[in-house]
Amino acid sequence: MARSNARLVRLAAFVAALLLCGFILSKGSTSDYVPVINNDTKSETTVVGGGKAAAAVVADSQKSPSSDSSSSKADKAAAYKSPAAAADGGLKASVGEDGYKRYYYTDKVDESQRISATFVTLARNRDLNSLIGSIRHIEDRFNNKFHYDWVFLNDEEFTDEFKAVTSSLVSGTTKYGKIDKSQWGFPEWIDQDKAAAVRKDMHDRRIIYGDSIPYRHMCRYESGFFYRHPLMMDYEYYWRVEPDVKIYCDIDYDIFRFMKDNKKSYGWTISLPEYIETIPTLWKTTKEFIKANPQYLPENNMLDFVSDDGGESYNLCHFWSNFEIGSLEFWRGEAYSAYFEYLDKAGGFFYERWGDAPVHSIAAALFLPRDELHFFGDVGYYHVPFHNCPVDPQTRLTNKCVCNTQEDFTWKDYSCTNKFHAINNLRRPHNWKSFSG
Numbered sequence: 164m165a166r167s168n169a170r171l172v173r174l175a176a177f178v179a180a181l182l183l184c185g186f187i188l189s190k191g192s193t194s195d196y197v198p199v200i201n202n203d204t205k206s207e208t209t210v211v212g213g214g215k216a217a218a219a220v221v222a223d224s225q226k227s228p229s230s231d232s233s234s235s236k237a238d239k240a241a242a243y244k245s246p247a248a249a250a251d252g253g254l255k256a257s258v259g260e261d262g263y264k265r266y267y268y269t270d271k272v273d274e275s276q277r278i279s280a281t282f283v284t285l286a287r288n289r290d291l292n293s294l295i296g297s298i299r300h301i302e303d304r305f306n307n308k309f310h311y312d313w314v315f316l317n318d319e320e321f322t323d324e325f326k327a328v329t330s331s332l333v334s335g336t337t338k339y340g341k342i343d344k345s346q347w348g349f350p351e352w353i354d355q356d357k358a359a360a361v362r363k364d365m366h367d368r369r370i371i372y373g374d375s376i377p378y379r380h381m382c383r384y385e386s387g388f389f390y391r392h393p394l395m396m397d398y399e400y401y402w403r404v405e406p407d408v409k410i411y412c413d414i415d416y417d418i419f420r421f422m423k424d425n426k427k428s429y430g431w432t433i434s435l436p437e438y439i440e441t442i443p444t445l446w447k448t449t450k451e452f453i454k455a456n457p458q459y460l461p462e463n464n465m466l467d468f469v470s471d472d473g474g475e476s477y478n479l480c481h482f483w484s485n486f487e488i489g490s491l492e493f494w495r496g497e498a499y500s501a502y503f504e505y506l507d508k509a510g511g512f513f514y515e516r517w518g519d520a521p522v523h524s525i526a527a528a529l530f531l532p533r534d535e536l537h538f539f540g541d542v543g544y545y546h547v548p549f550h551n552c553p554v555d556p557q558t559r560l561t562n563k564c565v566c567n568t569q570e571d572f573t574w575k576d577y578s579c580t581n582k583f584h585a586i587n588n589l590r591r592p593h594n595w596k597s598f599s600g
């Protein structure tokens with residue numbers, strides 16, 4: 164009897180403990196739970212509960228975007244609006260549709276300080292999975308603080324999935340444009356038989372993308388049309404972003420404002436020589452243009468970056484255009500417009516395989532005063548197969564860079580970045596020689 168009493172007492176104690184645990188657990192999941200927030204101003208990305216982007220995906224994927232649709236910040240904000248939203252000392256509490264309360268950082272950039280600028284990406288629908296990582300890098304390192312717009316361009320209609328996913332990741336307004344057929348195709352003056360023979364020959368010689376028609380359309384579009392797409396006409400500056408790229412360091416300043424305040428027109432991260440097989444007559448054609456139009460070259464141009472013999476020949480150095488931060492006004496200006504037109508009529512986008520990188524680079528070097536070009540040595544960048552990994556310890560620490568300096572390409576002998584610094588008397592990191600060779 165005493166033994167069964169003891170059992171009863173133990174059972175009662177166990178049930179009481181279970182009830183207490185249940186109470187504590189249920190308390191922990193009520194909306195009164197206040198998570199720990201990192202209040203450091205450099206950590207504005209902190210989203211406790213991880214719900215903002217996810218909520219936006221859901222909200223946007225439930226929308227049915229039209230062909231020229233755009234998803235504004237206001238749309239996204241509306242997705243989180245809730246009757247229970249309340250300001251709370253720099254944090255905004257909001258109860259989502261799932262009933263959970265989350266806190267969002269409310270520090271905002273002063274919108275009046277932003278300038279007219281956008282990211283721009285040319286992509287196919289099938290590039291989506293390669294692109295999302297690039298967007299995330301840009302957002303995490305820079306744009307979550309500034310919310311600049313993002314324009315996506317395609318020669319076909321973007322799918323609803325492409326729009327839903329990208330608009331969920333971009334913190335600014337996203338815009339989607341279809342390229343006009345007249346700008347993505349063979350111009351009427353191109354001899355199709357001649358162009359086809361070139362592609363076959365380049366294929367046989369195993370020249371990269373040598374037999375590709377779409378690649379040529381892409382290069383021509385990036386050379387002469389992206390900056391005049393109707394969606395781009397709203398902007399003064401752009402940052403070009405491609406699939407599968409990485410940004411290695413924090414960018415805490417407004418990089419577009421930097422361009423404007425410092426009168427920069429073309430910013431780049433990696434430079435290298437072009438394959439001569441793809442541009443055998445580009446320099447000859449450029450020289451013809453310059454001879455006929457010497458007025459387009461300012462006195463302090465940077466011819467010495469692209470030529471080692473006073474303009475006789477091209478040394479093949481070019482800025483890698485998969486990363487560009489630049490002035491749209493420059494491309495839209497008289498000098499570049501006339502240059503592109505001249506190149507386009509010469510047919511080298513199809514009779515050879517002229518890339519937008521050497522075309523942009525030669526134009527920037529020749530038609531801009533040299534101090535309008537800027538090497539972004541502080542952002543850290545990767546596009547297969549080259550890394551720009553800042554080697555200066557101070558830059559790496561301040562900007563929280565996460566790359567391997569042993570992989571840096573910037574100061575290698577094959578890079579043209581050393582030349583850029585030498586001819587412009589620019590300071591190099593004190594330890595750059597340890598990363599050359």
Ligand SMILES: Nc1nc2c(ncn2[C@@H]2O[C@H](COP(=O)(O)OP(=O)(O)OP(=O)(O)O)[C@@H](O)[C@H]2O)c(=O)[nH]1
Nearest residue numbers: 285286287290316317318377378381404405406485
């Ligand atoms: N809409 C569209 N975009 C394209 C096409 N071809 C390339 N692109 C885009 O144009 C940009 C450059 O193309 P890439 O294939 O990256 O060319 P690349 O950088 O020279 O070569 P990779 O080493 O393959 O990256 C990327 O943003 C692509 O998504 C196309 O046929 N249609």
Ligand SMILES: [Mg+2]
Nearest residue numbers: 405406485546
């Ligand atoms: Mg690429």
